[in-house]
Structures are given as structure tokens and as C-alpha cells.
Amino acid sequence: MAIINFYKPLGWTPFECIEEIRRMHPEWKNDPITYTGRLDPMAEGVIVFLTGEDRHQKEAFQNLDKTYHATFLFGLSSDTYDALGIIQKGSDPTRDQIEQALTSLPGTHILPFPPYASYKVQGKPLHWWAQQHRLQEIHIPHKEMRVNHSHIETVSSERLDNIRSEVFSRIDRVTGNFRQAQSKDSWKNLGDSEQNYWISVVTLDVQSGTYIRALAHSLGNQLGCGAILLSLKRSSVGSFLEDGSEYKESYQQASPHL
Template sequence: MSVILWNKKYTETLAITLERFRSEHPEYCESNITYAGRLDPMAEGLMILLTDNDVHRKETFLALPKTYEVEFICGVRTDTYDVLGKVVHAQAVSLFEARVQKEIEQLINITEQSYPPYSSKSVQGKPLWQWAREGSLGNVTIPVRDIHITSSTYQGSRIVSAPALQERIVSLLAQVQGDFRQEVITDLWNNYFQNTDGETIRMYKMTITASSGTYMRSLVEYLGNKLGTGATTLHIKRLQIGEYTP
């Protein structure tokens, strides 16, 4: 099979999702397997897997545009731009939904994007996330790449109880395997919720189609800056890669 469409689960690392693929498809247990396009632990959805001789076609699939559904909250920022990060800023929020919709629709005007500090992009032979973990980001220049957003659509919002969202985030953090600073991050999220005014939080949703390599959590960070509130990505789901759908 030249192209394998695979669904990565929410909170899975790429290593874990490949391990699950081999377990569910033992016919590939001895095969060389690669993925054409990464997904963060706090993202789920469509992936393209290539095996054996087809791994050499990886660049062809990497170049395909991708469509995502993204859910986020305003009034809080983390150092990773998603919930798998340390809370670094929080504030009270008073937003008109029309303002959020307008800023989302204007994302199509963005033509370049800096790599997020917690990403695998290599700088001076070391991934950015390692520079960030060492507190040495100030010693390097964060690369910028050209991007093209063909569609940015506001999908509405919903209200959730703050305690329910706290429970959800803490539970998700506990499910992530590997060293992602989960203990200190969990403490910071608990502290955030303990000091949050109000019993409910509004969650916003958008759908984005963009060129390969566009970081959805960076778009949320950008939105938070434009809105003046800060914002954090809660959930990302990849819906489509080029013409490939689940």
C-alpha cells in the first residue's frame, strides 16, 4: 500500500502512535515507517504514513496543504501556545464574539510565521524546544517561514464550566507519555483555575486551511495578541491533507 491514512489520537506522541500502528497492523512490524507531517501531542486527526520504498516519497506529501479544526480559549497564555505548556499570563476577558470572528477571518492576510519556541525546528544543530527548556532562546534567532492561509472560518463558541475544563485539562496532561514537564504544568493550570473569576469559560472554534508547516497553535497565539487578551490552544484536529480525507 503506497499511502496509509492513519488517525492519530489526542495526547499521543508520534512515537506512541507509530507503536499503536504496528500493533494494530502486524503485517508492517518489520517495515520501515515514516510519517509525512507531524502532529503535536495535543492534536489529533489525519496522518499519512509511508512504508518501505515509499518513505522516499515523503517530501511530495509534506508539501500538501492541510485543513484543521482548532479550539481555543482567551485570557490565558502558555509558553507552548497550547495546554501542554506553562501558564505565563492570565487576565480577565470581556470580548464581543463579532470581534473574535473578525480577527479569525483576517488570518488569511498572514504571509509569514515564526516557529513556536517549543517546536522541533533545528537552530544551530539543536531543536528550538531544547533551547527553550534550557532558557537559552535569547541566544538564537527564531526562524521565520512563509505561509499561505487559503481559508479561515469562525465556527462559533460554547460555554463550559471552569471546573469541568480544569478537570479535562488535568486529565489530558496525565495521559501524555514522556517528559513534557507535566507536573509543573499541571500545578500552574490548577493555580490558574483557582484564581479565575467566574464559573464559566468561553471556548472558540475555527477551521483553517493552510500551507504545509503552518502552526495552528501559533495562529492562536497571534489571535490572542491581536485581541489583547492572550489565547491558548485547547484542541487541534487535522481534517484533511491535500485531497486526502479520513
């Protein structure tokens, strides 16, 4: 029937994307539509949707390599591994330490799933166990994740008040119950608004199933300072590119100023 290259706006769920696809294409109003990959609420970018008989190709599309533009923030940690979690202060790495750690990204990594993920353990998503405060009852499995190529775009320092303002703007766009108020409170409790934190923007070409949040957390552990995924954009899924995606034209999300 149809293969749809759709640009998921920041804050939307895949189901909201499906609703928009049906609105834009009334001819598919009664057709089954499925998505071939997820993006976290705080992420935006390309998702491929399939309708009708094309849904049977879902696994092939799920296995396509993906390209991301990731913004990592160093010196903080989060229970979700991104900016929408409960934030805690870490320590201050140096620029040289960060740049050295970033060079370790290409290759294969065996990492645990993020605690807030849809992967199921004992029949329930990991995020259910986390929300119930029962993670200690289960074993979080590890997964092979592979970075085919990475390119460090920038490494810069930014004041906390500027970071926080951008994060709050992004959190306010997230719909549903993702502890938005608690997350914002934890950001407010970090203290000195004039303190600077290191931020790096990295382009990553990865194999399917690679959690960029897990890579961020791993970098923080490697440096001993903590790190989170501040923002994420998926620019391609296989040969499906951001520039050719539907809804991109009407969704002009401003690029982060960080």
C-alpha cells in the same frame, strides 16, 4: 509498498503510531516506516505514514494542504502556545473583538516558530533551547504560514472549572516528559474557578507548514489579551480524510465538551 492513512490519538507520538501500525500489520514488521508530518501531543487526527519504497515520496506528502478543527481559548497565554504549557492569566476581550480578530485568519501570515517546536536552530530543536532556558541566546526565525480558508463554527463562554477539568483529562493522556505536572499546577493557580472565558471553534484549511499554535498566539497578541490553542484535530491531509483513516474505528476519542 504502502501509504497508510492513520488516525493519531490524543497523547500519542508518531513513534507510538508506528508501533501500532506494525502491530496491526505484521507483514510490515521489518519494513522501514516514516511519517510525513507531525502532530503535537495534545493534538489528534490524520497522519500519513509511508513504508518501503514509498518513503521516497515523503516530501510530496509533506507539502499537502491540511484541514484542522481548532479550539482557541482567549484571555490566557502559554509558553508553548497551547494548553500543555505554563499558563498565565491575560485580560478579558469582548465577543465582538474576538469575532473581528478571527476574520483576519485567512491569508498569509509571517510568524515566528513556537518556542516549543522541532524546528532546528544551530543544530538543536527549538524545544531544546526552551527547555534549557536559553532562548535568549538564539534568534527564533519567522516563517510564512497561510490560511486558505477559515470558518467560525462557534464562539461561546465557558467557566474555568469546566475548562480545567477537560484540559486535565487531556493532559493525563499525554505520554513522555512534557512538564505535565507543572502545566497542571499553572492551571490550578489561575484563581476564580467560576470566571468565564471565551472559546471559539474554527475550521481551518491551511498550507503545509502552518502552525495552528502560532496562529492562536498571534490572535492573542492582536487582541492584547492572550490566547492559546485549547485543542486541535487534523481532519485531512490532502485527499486523505479522517473518515478513511486506520485505527479511527478502535479509537473513539470523545469530542471535547467545550
